[in-house]
Amino acid sequence: MVFFAHSSLSQFATCDRFCRKIENLIQEMQHKDSGVPVRAQKNFLTTIPCAFTGYDLVEWLMVRLQLSDPNEALHLATLLCQCGYYFPVSETKSLAVRDDGTLFRFQSPYFWPSQNWEPNNVDYAIYLTKRAMRNKQRHGLEEHEQSSLNKLQKMLCDKWDFVYMQAEEQVRLSKDRKKTDKVVLDSQEKAFWRVQRPGPGQFNCLLEEGKQVIMMRKPNHKKEDTSILIITDSVFDDQHEKTAHEALENRRLLHRFEQYEEHDPFLGCAQPSNPWVTDDTTMWVLNTVLVDTPTEKRVKRWSFDMMELLNDPRGLHEFKGFLEKEYSSENIHFWLAVEHLKHGTQSAVKETVEHIYKEYLAPGAPCEINIDSKTMEGTLQSIKHATRYSFDAAQEHIFLLMKKDSYQRFLRSEQYKHLLATAINPSPKKKWDFFYAPSCDKNIT
Known part of the structure; x- marks a missing residue:
């Protein structure tokens, strides 16, 4: 007998108990003698080792759980597949198990949900980039994956060279593998990321909210035949996406607050003192535009973001000097020239555009910059109407x-290290309360 109960997960068991019960069932499936029949299976011209069919899986579940309705076995088999305990050895976009000859393989226990994997964005970016490099017909990205790749490329722009290099190396290594190993490893990796990063509307077994619990019992009411808890479909709807987006934005805001807290004169203290209160102008002297020796706070702030460096005249001066030593100063001079164009007078726009083109973009220009052909073509079209x-x-x-x-x-x-080491670190002067000044000797009467 099978019946459904809609409730919170805590009403029946903890998450650990849930995983343990499910994994006990999976271990029974993998039993050498009494489990699902596993053998080498033909898949077109490739032989897949240690595989089983959807038909064998459904038949085993009906016998083991004494189910009379094949649809219940299919439903349970699909949920277990969506949780990542086994995966289809194919490029199908659907994880629905069918009562046919579709081939499956058991996922390694190392990647089971109970291991509480928390893969970071860099790993996911490498995986998506790797698939984008390969045959688009077999490994092409889905719409939500392409969208995720575009977002990650912007988010990890400072690490994208590393991501691309890693993806390129993995693609190169995969070419040396046998065809059978390639098919199995690609399917296994794809199944892992389907569980960790499901698309919109797809089942997500890692979400705590919106879970439904199915309690399945056998006809005999023996103590050892306790109920098996499984998680049913949970819709990853717009509300979840909105909540996740808000949480990400809150974390970014909190990080920014913690980063700039020390540099906020309202939250911290002005060093060495507030010139508006004490008439001591030392703070202004130490923070002049092109001071010889900047303060430690000022130098540290250059590492927050490149715009912090470029917006500080002293930082810009140091960065220019560094680029000149590396023979790439034309980049910063071009960037500054375009900034001057944006904020210059309207009457000088046409002349300035022509000057920038001749100085930095024209063939054989004295300070020619290196940009890709697509960007160059678009720029040449734009300057026709300056x-x-x-x-x-x-x-x-x-x-x-x-x-x-x-x-x-x-x-x-x-x-930069020398600038940090020699930077001034003015200590704040002691503040005295206007209404109370502590006495030096407690014994004075």
């Missing part, structure tokens, strides 16, 4: 190039 924003695409390309390469090397350079 505006303040004709070089936006090229400027963004150069900015990202500096941010991912030159800026990172600047922060690791001896020049």
Whole structure:
């Protein structure tokens, strides 16, 4: 007898108990003698080792759980597949188990949900990039995966060279594998990420909210035949997406607050003192535009973001000097020239656009920058009708190039380390309460 109960997970068992019961059932399936028949199976021209069919799986569940309705066995088999305990050896987009000859393989226990895997965005970005590099007909990305890849590329722009290099290396290594190993490993990896990062509307066994619990009991009411708890479909709807997005934005806001808290004169204290209160102008002197020796706070702030460095005249001066040593100063000069164009007078726009083109983009230009052909074509079309924003695409390309390469090397350079080591760290002066000044001797009467 099978009956359904809609309730919270805590009403029946903890998550650990749930995983233990499900995994006990999976271990029974894998039993050498009494489990699901596992053998080498033919898949077109490839022989898949240690595989079983959907028909064998459904038949085993009906016998083991004494089910009379095949639809119940199919439903249970599909849920177990969506939880990642076994996976289809094919490129099918659906994880629904059918009562046919579709081949499946058991997932390694190392990747079971009970292991509480928390893969980071870098791992997922490498996986998606790797698939994007391969045959689009067999390994093409779905719409939500392509969207995730685009978001990750913006989020991890400072690490994207590493991500691309790792993906490229994994693709190269996969070419040396046998066809059978390739099919199995690709299916296994795809199944793992379907569980960890399901698409919109797909089942997510890792969500606590919105879970429904099915309690299945056998006809005989023996103590050892306790109920088996499984999780049914949970819709990953817009509400969950909105909540996850809000949580991410809150974490970013909190991180920004913690990062800038020390540099906020309202939350912290002005060092060495507040000139508006004490008439001591030392703070202004230490933070002049091109001071010889900047303060430690000012130098540390350059490492927060590249715009923090470029917005500080002292930081910009140091960055220019660093790029000149590396013979790539044309990038920062082009970026500054475009910024000057955006904020210059309207009457000088056409002349400035022509000057920037001749100086940085024309063939054989004295300070020629390196941009890709697509960006160059778009820029050449834009400057035919000169505006303040004709070089936006090229400027963004150069900015990202500096941010991912030159800026990172600047922060690791001896020049920046020397600036940090020699920076001034003014200690705040002691504050005295206007209404109370502590006496030096407690014994004075």
